[in-house]
Amino acid sequence: xxxxxxxxxxxxVNESKFVESALQSELRVDGRGLYDYRKLTIKFGxxxxxxxxxxxxxxxMAFVTAQLVQPYKDRPNEGSFSIFTEFSPMADPSFEPxxxxxxxxxxxxxxxxxxxxxxxxxTESLCVLAGKLVWxxxxxxxxxxxxxxxxxxxNIAALAALLTFRRPDCTVGGENSQEVIxxxxxxxxxxxxxxxxxxxxxxxxxxxxxxxxxxxxxxxxEAVMCGRMTVTVNANGDIxxxxxxxxxxxxxxxxxxxxxxxxxxxxxxxxxxREAVEAYNRERSSQKVKRHHTLAKSEVSGxxxxx
Amino acid sequence: xxxxxxEGLRLDGRRFNEMRQIVAEVGVVSKADGSAVFxxxxxxxIAAVYGPREIQNKSQQKKNxxxxxxxxxxxxxxxxxxxxxxxxxxxSTELSLVIRQTMEACILTELMPHSQxxxxxxxxxxxxxxxxxxxxxxxxxxxxxxxxxxxxAVSCSAGYLNSTPLLDLxxxxxxxxxxxxxxxxxPKLDKVTLLQMDAKLPMxxxxxxxxxxxxxxxxIAERIREVLQENTKQLEYRRAA
Numbered sequence: 341x342x343x344x345x346x347x348x349x350x351x352x353v354n355e356s357k358f359v360e361s362a363l364q365s366e367l368r369v370d371g372r373g374l375y376d377y378r379k380l381t382i383k384f385g386x387x388x389x390x391x392x393x394x395x396x397x398x399x400x401m402a403f404v405t406a407q408l409v410q411p412y413k414d415r416p417n418e419g420s421f422s423i424f425t426e427f428s429p430m431a432d433p434s435f436e437p438x439x440x441x442x443x444x445x446x447x448x449x450x451x452x453x454x455x456x457x458x459x460x461x462x463t464e465s466l467c468v469l470a471g472k473l474v475w476x477x478x479x480x481x482x483x484x485x486x487x488x489x490x491x492x493x494x495n496i497a498a499l500a501a502l503l504t505f506r507r508p509d510c511t512v513g514g515e516n517s518q519e520v521i522x523x524x525x526x527x528x529x530x531x532x533x534x535x536x537x538x539x540x541x542x543x544x545x546x547x548x549x550x551x552x553x554x555x556x557x558x559x560x561x562e563a564v565m566c567g568r569m570t571v572t573v574n575a576n577g578d579i580x581x582x583x584x585x586x587x588x589x590x591x592x593x594x595x596x597x598x599x600x601x602x603x604x605x606x607x608x609x610x611x612x613x614r615e616a617v618e619a620y621n622r623e624r625s626s627q628k629v630k631r632h633h634t635l636a637k638s639e640v641s642g643x644x645x646x647x
Numbered sequence: 648x649x650x651x652x653x654e655g656l657r658l659d660g661r662r663f664n665e666m667r668q669i670v671a672e673v674g675v676v677s678k679a680d681g682s683a684v685f686x687x688x689x690x691x692x693i694a695a696v697y698g699p700r701e702i703q704n705k706s707q708q709k710k711n712x713x714x715x716x717x718x719x720x721x722x723x724x725x726x727x728x729x730x731x732x733x734x735x736x737x738x739s740t741e742l743s744l745v746i747r748q749t750m751e752a753c754i755l756t757e758l759m760p761h762s763q764x765x766x767x768x769x770x771x772x773x774x775x776x777x778x779x780x781x782x783x784x785x786x787x788x789x790x791x792x793x794x795x796x797x798x799x800a801v802s803c804s805a806g807y808l809n810s811t812p813l814l815d816l817x818x819x820x821x822x823x824x825x826x827x828x829x830x831x832x833x834p835k836l837d838k839v840t841l842l843q844m845d846a847k848l849p850m851x852x853x854x855x856x857x858x859x860x861x862x863x864x865x866x867i868a869e870r871i872r873e874v875l876q877e878n879t880k881q882l883e884y885r886r887a888a
Binding site: 445453456457459569574577579580583589590595599 | 737744
C-alpha cells in the first residue's frame with residue numbers, strides 16, 4: 341500500500357521500535373487493549389444521505405446521491421450503485437492529488453464488494469421501468485483526516501449515509517404507461533433504500549511476523565505493522581467479505597480467530613449505527629412536525645409577536 | 648440453475664474437489680529474466696519477470712535496504728467473451744496491488760537492496776480464477792529468474808454453490824453469485840498470505856470452503872514443484888550434452 345509505506349518512511353526507527361516493543365507486552369500507544377475499538381461517533385448532515393464518521397482521529401464523510409439512468413443490458417430490472425473515493429491531500433501528506441491511488445481504489449473495492457456480493461442493498465427495488473430507467477446510487481467517500489484504519493471508518497460512513505438516504509418517489513403513468521413522473525419531496529415523502537443487513541468491516545493489524553494481533557490499528561500502528569486483514573461481517577454472524585492482500589503470512593488459526601472476534605463485535609457496532617440513524621430520523625420527523633406547528637401557531641398568534 | 652447434478656458432477660464434469668487440468672511451462676519469453684505460462688483449464692496466464700535490476704524510478708524506493716517489487720496485472724482485450732473496454736480499471740489496480748504484496752511476502756527482498764524486480768502478468772484467456780493463476784505463474788517466473796524466495800507462493804480458489812463447496816471455480820460458476828474464496832499460501836511454512844472472499848457465508852461453511860481452497864493450494868504447490876524440477880533436469884541434461 342503506497343500510502344502506508346510512505347508514512348512508514350517518515351516514522352523514526354525509535355518510534356517504530358517503541359510501538360513494537362510496547363505491543364510485545366500487550367500495550368498500545370494510545371492505552372487501548374489489543375482488541376479494543378476507538379470511540380465511534382456518527383453525525384449526519386442537513387440533507388438526507390450524508391454522514392460524517394469520526395473513529396478516533398480518523399474522519400470520513402460519505403455522501404449518497406441518486407439519479408435515473410438506463411440499466412445495464414445484462415441486468416435490465418436492477419438498479420446499480422457505485423462507490424467513489426476521494427483521498428484528499430489535506431488528510432495525509434502521502435495522498436497525492438489527481439487520480440485515485442492504489443489505496444483509494446482498494447478501499448473502494450473492499451466496501452463495494454462487501455455491499456454488492458452480500459446483496460445488502462436491494463437493487464431490484466431501484467428499478468422504475470424495466471430495461472429503460474433505474475436508479476443509480478452513487479456513494480462518495482471523502483477522507484478528511486487519516487488517523488489510521490480508513491476502511492472501517494469509511495465503511496460505517498457509507499452504511500450510515502445509505503440508511504438515511506431518501507430518494508424521490510416516482511410513478512409510472514401516461515398513455516402507454518411509459519412516462520415517469522418524479523414527485524418533488526414537498527408533494528410526496530421521499531423513500532428510503534431497502535437495506536437487508538449491515539455488513540460491517542473490522543480491520544486487524546499483524547505485528548511481529550504475524551504473532552501479535554491488534555484490532556482497529558491507528559496511523560502509527562499502520563506504519564509499523566507487517567500485514568493487515570479486513571473482515572466484513574453482519575450481525576447475523578455471516579461473513580460478507582474478507583480482504584487480506586498478501587503481506588506477511590499468518591496461520592489459519594489466527595484468521596479464524598479474527599473472524600470470531602469480528603463476529604462478536606458486529607452486533608455492538610450495528611447497534612451504534614442503528615441508534616444514530618434512529619435519533620436522526622426522530623429529530624427530522626420532530627422538526628417537520630414543529631415546522632407545521634409553528635406555522636399554524638404564527639397564523640393565529642401572528643399580531644402578538646412584538647420585539 | 649443447477650451447478651452440481653444429483654450424481655455430484657459439475658457443469659464441466661468435475662467432482663466438487665476436482666481441479667481443472669494444469670499445464671505449466673517456464674522460460675517462454677526469451678528477453679525476460681524469468682517467465683512462465685500457467686494454464687488452468689481454459690484460464691491462461693503469461694508471466695514475465697525482469698530483475699533484480701537497478702531502480703529506475705528513485706521515488707518508488709520506500710525502504711532503503713529492501714528490493715522494490717513492482718507488479719502489473721492486465722487482461723488482454725480478447726481474453727473474455729465480450730471485448731473488454733478499458734485496460735486499467737479499478738479491478739486490475741486492486742489485483743496488481745494484491746499480487747504484488749503476495750509476491751513481496753515470499754521474495755527475500757532484504758537480500759537485494761537498491762534493486763527492483765518487475766513482474767508483468769497478462770491474462771490471455773479468462774475463465775475464472777485469474778488471480779490464482781497469476782500468482783502461480785508469477786511464482787514460476789520468479790523461480791525461473793532465480794530470485795531467492797522463502798517458499799513457493801501458490802494460490803487457489805474455492806466457492807460454495809448448491810450447498811456444496813466447490814474447488815477451482817470456472818467463469819460460469821464464479822459469476823453464479825455464490826461465494827468465492829481465493830486463498831494464497833506459503834505451503835512449506837504453512838502460512839496464509841492472501842485471502843479474499845466475497846458473498847455471504849455462515850462461519851462454519853466458510854471454514855470448510857477455506858479448508859478446501861487450502862488443500863487445493865497444496866496440490867498446486869506439488870504440481871509447480873514438479874514442473875520446476877523437470878525444468879532443472881532439462882537444464883542439467885542440456886549442459887551435459
